Amino acid sequence: MPSAPRLTLRPYAPADAGAVLSLVNADRLPGQPVATPQALREALAGRSPVDGGWWAELDPPATHVAVGPDGTVLGVVSRALRPKDATGLILWLHCREDPRTADALVGGALAALGPRPVEAFQLATALTRGLEALPRAHREATHEALERAGFHGEPQWRYLLIDLPAPDLPRAARVRTVPEPGDSHARRLEVRRGEAAAEAEAVIGLPVEGAGALWWIGVRPPSRRRGIGRALLGSALDALGAHGARQAFLYVETNTGRGGEDDRTAATALYRSAGFREVDTLHSYTRPAPPPGRQLPLPSRAAASVATS
Template identity: 60%
Template sequence: MTRMTMRPYVPADQAAVLDLVNADRLPGQPSVGPAMLNEALKGADEGDNWWGAFGPPTVQVAIDPAGELVGAISCAVRAKDDAGVVLWLHCREDEAVAEALITRALAVLPTRPVEAFQFATALTQGLEALPVGHRPATHAALERAGFVGERLWRYMRADLPRPGLPRAEGALAVPDPDRPAARRMEVRQDGRTVAEAVIGPPKQGIGVLWWIEVSPGARRQGLGRAMLGSALDALTGLGATQAVLYVDDDEPPGGERDRTAANALYESAGFVEVDRLWSYTLRAAESDPTSRS
């Protein structure tokens, strides 16, 4: 195995780390530039309050014997429970580099358990977990290190506009008080909200549909499809040429959060699956070096 040197990130590494990050860019994700990387290095993400729960990230890079920067990993400690968190990792899907980075992160993090790919960072448009289809070497390296993975999200995208969809009467995009960078759309009947959608303003022409919800009494009337049409219209009006969304379809059909209907709606509207997203946890007992062979 090729020996690598691990050291902390320094500003001179910026161009090499950007190359690594963008080598992993998925369809529907913006190209990462210096500003986005700087936000991720600080542990910041516009409009996302998850970052307030963590201390400043530690970013380590891997250098091969030829002196080339071949990998980078960011990790932090969560304030409320002292759990370690791997925020992002990029290595051009070289499994040996991924393993070296994970080993270094586990040595740097002073605590257990350790979670990996649980939250979106400033490097993406809401990509909260690892796309295993595009990142198989990172997935394998995490499992080899003892992490247990769980499939949580379905990541989908579509080109805009989508002119064949109906529109919801009266649904206007207004600022969302819970997400300063987002817009909320509502349909009200008899003084109450019966349907809503939340969208994220486009980055590099890419908009995000965060969610659509229709109250139980208003379902099976086409309102969800109409809200989808209105939300995609709003994104188009904001300058988006494509849209992405995330479906939390980790429960089997018939469960409390069965997303069969949502998946069918998005597919019929022209959204296609890009990848399945996984998150990981390394429990305290699993992280004890004496427990491994």
């Protein structure tokens, strides 16, 4: 059987922008905006409107593309080093979920980062709207390439989506909408009685390409179990619809402390009963540093298929 054509990893060049954007947008989840040239420039520079403080802790990222024998760009991977703890990061990776290319990209990034702990898909990038981790079901080849390389994945978020309008939800009384400090594309909704502290609050992100974001919703403990959260959810979705949203998405943490303050069981049940559907579960990955004198595995196909230049 003839061997598969050899892939080459080389540094990203400005002429690769169109091909890389095509790869990124091939992985776009419902509700997420199309990645633009400006978003790509921000990601290449190591900037993001979400998780910006964590990005500031990193050295400038290095981005490489995987190309076939004819020079076609088949994949892209961006990596960086966090100096404060000498941890490497695989920031983002796209390859149209081709297993061989995924192996090559992961293997190339690990070879460049060297024998150190490495994290993958831990931060939101400028290429998405707050998507902090890898959508496991939509990115099966990437997930499997990471596992072959010795990474361990943990679910962090559920990505939920709803079509608008949502007419069956109640609406809250006494809702005040105010700007969200520091974010011109967000609004805060508050349920108040006079000048007292808000009983409940929600933060929405105004729609982009017809999809709005529900960034946060919370009800103060004395006001819980009275239906205020469900009513405020209805009002928040109405507000997004008034700004032209046809869909709304949200992220809810996977359950990490059943019964405690970080328990998201009730929130998840509320969203599902309101009509949100789960699009995917978002995973982040870690790979420990190899013990002294021992090399952790690279994906099995990477060494045979990648030449680094």
